[in-house]
Amino acid sequence: MALSTRLTERLSLSHPIISAPMAFAAGGRLASAVSAAGGLGLIGGGYGDAAWLEEQLGLVEAGQFGCGFITWSLLRQPALLDLVLAHRPKAIFLSFGDPAPLVSRVKDAGAALITQVQTLRDAEHALDCGADVVVAQGSEAGGHGEKRATLTLVPEVADLIARRSPQTLLCAAGGIADGRGLAAALMLGADGVLVGSRLWASAEANVGPRMHAAALAANGDDTIRTQVMDLARRLDWPSRYTARVLNNAYTARWHGREQELIAVAEEEAQKYRKAWADGDPEGSNTFVGEAVGLIDGIVPAGDLVRGMVSEAEACLKRFASV
Amino acid sequence: MALSTRLTERLSLSHPIISAPMAFAAGGRLASAVSAAGGLGLIGGGYGDAAWLEEQLGLVEAGQFGCGFITWSLLRQPALLDLVLAHRPKAIFLSFGDPAPLVSRVKDAGAALITQVQTLRDAEHALDCGADVVVAQGSEAGGHGEKRATLTLVPEVADLIARRSPQTLLCAAGGIADGRGLAAALMLGADGVLVGSRLWASAEANVGPRMHAAALAANGDDTIRTQVMDLARRLDWPSRYTARVLNNAYTARWHGREQELIAVAEEEAQKYRKAWADGDPEGSNTFVGEAVGLIDGIVPAGDLVRGMVSEAEACLKRFASV
Numbered sequence: 199m200a201l202s203t204r205l206t207e208r209l210s211l212s213h214p215i216i217s218a219p220m221a222f223a224a225g226g227r228l229a230s231a232v233s234a235a236g237g238l239g240l241i242g243g244g245y246g247d248a249a250w251l252e253e254q255l256g257l258v259e260a261g262q263f264g265c266g267f268i269t270w271s272l273l274r275q276p277a278l279l280d281l282v283l284a285h286r287p288k289a290i291f292l293s294f295g296d297p298a299p300l301v302s303r304v305k306d307a308g309a310a311l312i313t314q315v316q317t318l319r320d321a322e323h324a325l326d327c328g329a330d331v332v333v334a335q336g337s338e339a340g341g342h343g344e345k346r347a348t349l350t351l352v353p354e355v356a357d358l359i360a361r362r363s364p365q366t367l368l369c370a371a372g373g374i375a376d377g378r379g380l381a382a383a384l385m386l387g388a389d390g391v392l393v394g395s396r397l398w399a400s401a402e403a404n405v406g407p408r409m410h411a412a413a414l415a416a417n418g419d420d421t422i423r424t425q426v427m428d429l430a431r432r433l434d435w436p437s438r439y440t441a442r443v444l445n446n447a448y449t450a451r452w453h454g455r456e457q458e459l460i461a462v463a464e465e466e467a468q469k470y471r472k473a474w475a476d477g478d479p480e481g482s483n484t485f486v487g488e489a490v491g492l493i494d495g496i497v498p499a500g501d502l503v504r505g506m507v508s509e510a511e512a513c514l515k516r517f518a519s520v
Numbered sequence: 521m522a523l524s525t526r527l528t529e530r531l532s533l534s535h536p537i538i539s540a541p542m543a544f545a546a547g548g549r550l551a552s553a554v555s556a557a558g559g560l561g562l563i564g565g566g567y568g569d570a571a572w573l574e575e576q577l578g579l580v581e582a583g584q585f586g587c588g589f590i591t592w593s594l595l596r597q598p599a600l601l602d603l604v605l606a607h608r609p610k611a612i613f614l615s616f617g618d619p620a621p622l623v624s625r626v627k628d629a630g631a632a633l634i635t636q637v638q639t640l641r642d643a644e645h646a647l648d649c650g651a652d653v654v655v656a657q658g659s660e661a662g663g664h665g666e667k668r669a670t671l672t673l674v675p676e677v678a679d680l681i682a683r684r685s686p687q688t689l690l691c692a693a694g695g696i697a698d699g700r701g702l703a704a705a706l707m708l709g710a711d712g713v714l715v716g717s718r719l720w721a722s723a724e725a726n727v728g729p730r731m732h733a734a735a736l737a738a739n740g741d742d743t744i745r746t747q748v749m750d751l752a753r754r755l756d757w758p759s760r761y762t763a764r765v766l767n768n769a770y771t772a773r774w775h776g777r778e779q780e781l782i783a784v785a786e787e788e789a790q791k792y793r794k795a796w797a798d799g800d801p802e803g804s805n806t807f808v809g810e811a812v813g814l815i816d817g818i819v820p821a822g823d824l825v826r827g828m829v830s831e832a833e834a835c836l837k838r839f840a841s842v
Contacts, residue, residue, distance in 0.1 A: 201839075318739050318740055318741050337659075338672050346660075346810060347658060347659060347669045347671065347695055347810055349658065349696070349704065350660050350695040350740050350811050350813065350814065351740065353700045353701065353814060354739065354740050354813040354814060372669075373669055373672040378675045378678075378707055379708070381704075382703075382704035382707040382708050385703035385835045385836070387700055417676065418640055418668060418673065419640050419641055488668060488672035489672050491640060491676040492672065492675060492676060514707070517523075517706060517836045518839075520522060520833045520836055520837070
């Protein structure tokens with residue numbers, strides 16, 4: 199198995215696979231399993247809880263993990279970045295907001311700066327900021343994102359990088375859950391991929407059994423992009439971002455009735471947080487992308503990483519003689 | 521150049537590329553150019569104008585073209601299908617509606633039945649109907665479509681076909697405008713691709729110069745899925761379908777104000793149709809997908825087909841030694 203790319207060379211990885219820093223789901227255990235298998239595992243810094251972060255950082259080996267943050271949230275509590283940098287991450291991943299104020303601290307600490315973008319315009323800004331890796335995230339992704347699709351955003355950003363900053367690396371995110379998606383991303387000009395939903399459905403993810411069961415029962419038609427869970431949780435997401443989740447009783451009740459939800463948000467927030475704590479996939483949300491239809495079991499993350507690479511190689515070999 | 525797949529074998533093509541049957545834009549000249557280059561060119565039957573169809577059919581060679589229809593529209597004037605079948609098309613392409621009532625007439629005439637789907641559920645129905653080729657169309661496509669993305673829909677439909685009907689062929693549509701997209705589609709399990717926007721931007725498409733200029737000036741961030749042009753044109757599109765077009769003065773004015781538009785639709789329809797006839801890209805709409813950001817010139821369709829194939833081969837060769 200030797201899918202070598204500029205990403206594997208530059209970050210000293212065996213495989214061009216990075217695990218998405220999924221808030222709550224991606225802790226130290228998942229990050230370690232992905233890194234041990236030869237990819238780069240990212241802890242999901244999420245909305246920023248110092249005690250949780252310390253605990254997860256205790257589960258990883260310095261230099262063999264990265265950490266992702268929700269940029270707009272991190273800008274409100276920048277000390278969390280220092281907390282993580284002290285553990286010598288290989289990379290810091292920033293998405294959803296302007297990374298500019300954080301760039302020098304990341305680079306001065308010797309970590310690679312990975313910035314995730316959802317539009318061509320934001321990719322231009324990421325290059326202006328000096329990102330080492332740009333992740334082009336399509337709307338098929340689970341959790342937060344925007345409207346553009348991976349299939350067009352990746353080659354368009356690849357062309358931008360070729361014109362403006364050829365040394366910058368590019369990864370594809372959104373909709374990639376198996377070796378076919380990995381091989382497709384490489385064809386589009388990516389140096390590697392970010393994998394979210396498929397690793398969410400792994401043995402090492404911090405995800406409860408009822409959430410996993412809901413995902414296994416779903417197909418790719420069963421997701422929706424919405425803001426209702428952010429309104430209910432009273433999170434200050436900028437309005438350009440929505441989150442993809444499984445359709446359920448909660449989205450059926452509130453999607454399209456956002457103003458009514460805002461009016462009762464205090465009460466709903468309590469109910470939502472309780473359902474979330476209970477791992478209830480109807481009263482809270484299962485954060486997965488359209489690739490949920492490609493998920494057929496909850497297995498160890500290392501097996502997933504290795505399986506993706508061998509499947510991608512098999513796909514590529516079918517056309518090796520053209 | 522030899523990207524041979526089950527599609528090229530079954531339909532006797534040189535290249536696994538089918539041109540999208542874009543209403544208005546895809547006439548006999550474009551279909552002929554694509555077929556002459558070794559792909560399969562489709563005439564866009566659109567909303568069904570017998571005189572226009574006869575004229576376009578006069579420009580193609582029997583057995584070397586196909587014709588596409590908007591299924592719900594064709595069901596209202598089924599005689600148009602006989603008109604086309606009399607010219608011995610290689611294939612009939614049906615999208616947006618239930619193809620079941622039309623299947624036997626297509627097959628009895630010896631044409632291949634290509635059905636385009638936007639969801640896994642519709643793909644299941646297409647297999648029930650006995651489609652020879654299923655086209656999985658993602659939301660990144662220009663013109664009418666739905667919400668799912670090409671990158672996840674194609675492998676999910678590939679898995680369905682493998683389980684239920686392995687002899688059925690699969691093509692990918694939406695977001696494919698160059699050899700990178702073609703190679704990616706093959707990795708996802710497709711036997712070929714449908715190309716719309718890129719061939720819309722060809723010398724043989726029935727598209728005016730101001731529409732082409734608007735597309736060349738745009739990038740992939742500049743499109744929107746909306747229903748305002750269908751409301752203005754008073755077309756009876758089922759509500760599940762929206763159309764992707766370039767953002768312009770028209771969408772800025774009406775998107776989000778659909779009820780107000782319906783109230784003045786008669787007047788707006790006249791204005792819209794005049795702007796459309798004038799080729800005005802602000803008063804009417806430029807129907808292109810997110811791949812508009814990958815389009816850099818208006819060139820002959822044959823060059824585009826051949827260029828896509830050689831670029832795809834180059835992409836595949838980069839990883840031929842894994």
